[in-house]
Amino acid sequence: MISRRDFLSAGTALAGLLAASGTGLAQAIGGQLTQNDLLKFGRIGTFTILHITDIHAQLNPLYFREPSINLGVGDARGVPPHLTDIAFLNYFNIKPGTRDAYALTSEDFTALARSYGRMGGADRIATLIKAIRAERGADKVLLLDGGDGLQGSWSSLQTKGEDMVRVFAALGLDAMVGHWEFTYGAERVMAIKEKAPFAFLAQNIRSVEWQEPVFDAVKTFEKGGAKIAVIGQAFPRTPISNPRWMIPDWEFGIREEEMQKQVDAARAGGADVVVLLSHNGFDVDRKMASRVKGIDVILTAHTHDALPAATEVGRTLLIATGSHGKFLSRLDLDVQDKKVTGYRFQLIPVFSDVIAPDPEMAKLVADIRAPYAKDLAREVGRAESLLYRRGNFNGTFDDMICDALLKERDAEIALSPGFRWGGTLLPGDPITFETISNATAITYPACYRNTMTGKQLKDILEDVADNIFHPDPYFQGGGDMVRVGGVGYAIDVSKGVGQRISDLTFLKTGKPLEADKTYTVAGWASVAQNVEGPPIWEVVERYVAGAKTVKITPNASVKVTGA
Amino acid sequence: MTLHVDAPLFATRRRALQLAGVAALAAVLAPRMSLATEAQVAEEMKKLFGSKAMDEGKVKLDVPEIAENGLVVPINIDVDSPMTDADFVKSVHVFADGNPLPQVVTYHFTPESGKASASTRMRLAQTQNVIAVAEMSSGALFSTRAQVKVTIGGCGG
Numbered sequence A: 001m002i003s004r005r006d007f008l009s010a011g012t013a014l015a016g017l018l019a020a021s022g023t024g025l026a027q028a029i030g031g032q033l034t035q036n037d038l039l040k041f042g043r044i045g046t047f048t049i050l051h052i053t054d055i056h057a058q059l060n061p062l063y064f065r066e067p068s069i070n071l072g073v074g075d076a077r078g079v080p081p082h083l084t085d086i087a088f089l090n091y092f093n094i095k096p097g098t099r100d101a102y103a104l105t106s107e108d109f110t111a112l113a114r115s116y117g118r119m120g121g122a123d124r125i126a127t128l129i130k131a132i133r134a135e136r137g138a139d140k141v142l143l144l145d146g147g148d149g150l151q152g153s154w155s156s157l158q159t160k161g162e163d164m165v166r167v168f169a170a171l172g173l174d175a176m177v178g179h180w181e182f183t184y185g186a187e188r189v190m191a192i193k194e195k196a197p198f199a200f201l202a203q204n205i206r207s208v209e210w211q212e213p214v215f216d217a218v219k220t221f222e223k224g225g226a227k228i229a230v231i232g233q234a235f236p237r238t239p240i241s242n243p244r245w246m247i248p249d250w251e252f253g254i255r256e257e258e259m260q261k262q263v264d265a266a267r268a269g270g271a272d273v274v275v276l277l278s279h280n281g282f283d284v285d286r287k288m289a290s291r292v293k294g295i296d297v298i299l300t301a302h303t304h305d306a307l308p309a310a311t312e313v314g315r316t317l318l319i320a321t322g323s324h325g326k327f328l329s330r331l332d333l334d335v336q337d338k339k340v341t342g343y344r345f346q347l348i349p350v351f352s353d354v355i356a357p358d359p360e361m362a363k364l365v366a367d368i369r370a371p372y373a374k375d376l377a378r379e380v381g382r383a384e385s386l387l388y389r390r391g392n393f394n395g396t397f398d399d400m401i402c403d404a405l406l407k408e409r410d411a412e413i414a415l416s417p418g419f420r421w422g423g424t425l426l427p428g429d430p431i432t433f434e435t436i437s438n439a440t441a442i443t444y445p446a447c448y449r450n451t452m453t454g455k456q457l458k459d460i461l462e463d464v465a466d467n468i469f470h471p472d473p474y475f476q477g478g479g480d481m482v483r484v485g486g487v488g489y490a491i492d493v494s495k496g497v498g499q500r501i502s503d504l505t506f507l508k509t510g511k512p513l514e515a516d517k518t519y520t521v522a523g524w525a526s527v528a529q530n531v532e533g534p535p536i537w538e539v540v541e542r543y544v545a546g547a548k549t550v551k552i553t554p555n556a557s558v559k560v561t562g563a
Numbered sequence B: 001m002t003l004h005v006d007a008p009l010f011a012t013r014r015r016a017l018q019l020a021g022v023a024a025l026a027a028v029l030a031p032r033m034s035l036a037t038e039a040q041v042a043e044e045m046k047k048l049f050g051s052k053a054m055d056e057g058k059v060k061l062d063v064p065e066i067a068e069n070g071l072v073v074p075i076n077i078d079v080d081s082p083m084t085d086a087d088f089v090k091s092v093h094v095f096a097d098g099n100p101l102p103q104v105v106t107y108h109f110t111p112e113s114g115k116a117s118a119s120t121r122m123r124l125a126q127t128q129n130v131i132a133v134a135e136m137s138s139g140a141l142f143s144t145r146a147q148v149k150v151t152i153g154g155c156g157g
Helices: A004-021 A037-039 A085-091 A099-104 A109-117 A122-138 A156-160 A163-173 A178-183 A187-193 A257-267 A284-292 A359-377 A396-408 A434-436 A454-469 A536-548 B013-018 B023-027 B039-049
Strands: A048-051 A141-145 A218-223 A224-234 A273-278 A299-301 A312-313 A316-320 A329-335 A339-349 A377-384 A413-415 A431-432 A447-453 A481-485 A487-492 A501-506 A519-526 A558-561 B053-054 B059-062 B072-078 B087-094 B103-108 B116-122 B127-138 B141-149
Touching: A037 A122, A037 A339, A048 A122, A048 A299, A085 A447, A099 A109, A099 A339, A099 B141, A122 A141, A122 A163, A122 A329, A122 A359, A141 A218, A141 A224, A141 A273, A156 A359, A156 A434, A163 A359, A163 A454, A163 A487, A178 A187, A178 A481, A218 A257, A224 A257, A257 A273, A257 A284, A273 A284, A273 B059, A284 A299, A284 A312, A284 A316, A299 A329, A299 A519, A316 A339, A329 A447, A359 A434, A377 A536, A396 A481, A396 A519, A396 A536, A431 A434, A434 A536, A454 A487, A481 A487, B039 B087, B059 B127, B059 B141, B072 B087, B072 B127, B103 B116, B103 B127
Parallel strands: A048 A141, A224 A273, A273 A299, A299 A316, A413 A519, A487 A558, B053 B141
Antiparallel strands: A048 A329, A218 A224, A312 A316, A329 A339, A377 A431, A413 A481, A447 A519, A487 A501, B059 B072, B072 B116, B087 B103, B087 B127, B127 B141
């Protein structure tokens, strides 16, 4: 295992390379990485954009393993962000074993996580943001959140996102967009929109009945003398991916033409810079950048990609800031004669061990968590192997959830949603109630138990697969593949709808799944209304408490081809 | 604004939306029957238009890539035309190649319509193509198509 000291010096060497190329992560100069190294930046611009996104209400530092499988299809095949591990490191010229490799990939994750520690934390992010505001002057800094900030933890679920609204207000957030926020229901989202001291933007939500905008599409800011129009884009597939009955009067969609109109109107209104604060997901944003003219910057979100360089599509810059508070993006733009003439970008990794917690934010976080502290700390069992979620197919944390569903709900087959959020546990880490809730805290948690035929199951897998692997990103639904327990299958991601899944195997017998035969299936996070069953966190807690230690060997029952 | 429609008369856009889905009512009320195929749509078209050639362009069909609610999928149609006595859109026919009845609705226009545009909602039972064909006063035909995906949803994260 690499020592902490080696690790830090390796990071230093890398920093030189990236500095020369003009893009990259925050750079460490000298031996020990410091907070100041993380904040070092090239030439300042006319103004600075700070971007956070997909924090999923993680107030404290945590481990989050990036995916080892993140396949791109169509035009996205084999290009960032659809590169993992060594391919990713090679593409961005990052050495394996370095702190940047740890932050950005799953390569040697356990060892590097022990060396380099947890990432994120609202108090660390606050320190970085305050320092940049102090350096630049608050009148030159715009702070934007790309959505999925208000959901994903026990305290956010209990307060319906109020905990994170308080954190964002304390950070001095200027604007946000939404996705999981909508799972608190329309009324709650409207209350947040009305009360919050920052803008909640969405150009792509209309009332079903009158087709009228529900939210402001755009807000204009003046920073460093430049006029910046920020257009918001909610996750276009929210009513499909999440329960529509919670937002029955709203219609979403990509609404590309309306986006073009918003951009044109912003320019006509005198905007020097047009920023799209988007929750489209990276591939949708890349396509949108190639079709909608006049967007200077797209701050991407949803797909949780962290990229150490801006992606240029024509004259549009795409920024990908990762998730769970692991990164803060800083983008400085030069504006001359009402045009963007240059930029410097830095993906700043929030290494919690080298950043001093901001005392005010640390106090706010402690206050927010106090009512739940006892529940959160409750140790239920222990991880004996790495437990993670993110990846196109099964993650070990999801395998544990599927095992819990099979055992506690006495089912033959388990289905668990392909969410991309939830922390990672290292071997030996306690499984606390908090770590369980970090992967399960949703407003539709009921564990159903019913029967399905083999054909129905295949249809579900095909449908979800098409949501991920449709070659046109505008037809993708988001999320990773539904996790399956008790069943193995083969998938050819290059095939068309209905043609990808084969070799469905009922693992209990090792025999093929029969199309007409009925199986008992347990699952959770159904988008249907009035689903009955215990909440998923109870089911998982019961299972872990019974098992005491959880050891998951990587799932070998899903065979992937066509990548 | 549309003046004459085979299905309901849509006086205003709001009224049109209140009546949303009426055009697809036949499909809703029909007993379970086999779904149409692309070949059946071709046959329907042949009945209406004979073997006259169809051009692309002029017709703008606005449908969601993925239906949020397959029971009431919004469609918007706009046809590029000066709408003068000499040159106007006579009618627009909408087909869906995966519904029990492939011909969904026909809109009729006159030069007095001002513009050839219409909106409604339709039921789509499964992923399929929606096809719009505009018949011009000259007899020329223009068509366009778009796929609408109907999915079970869920699992988004």
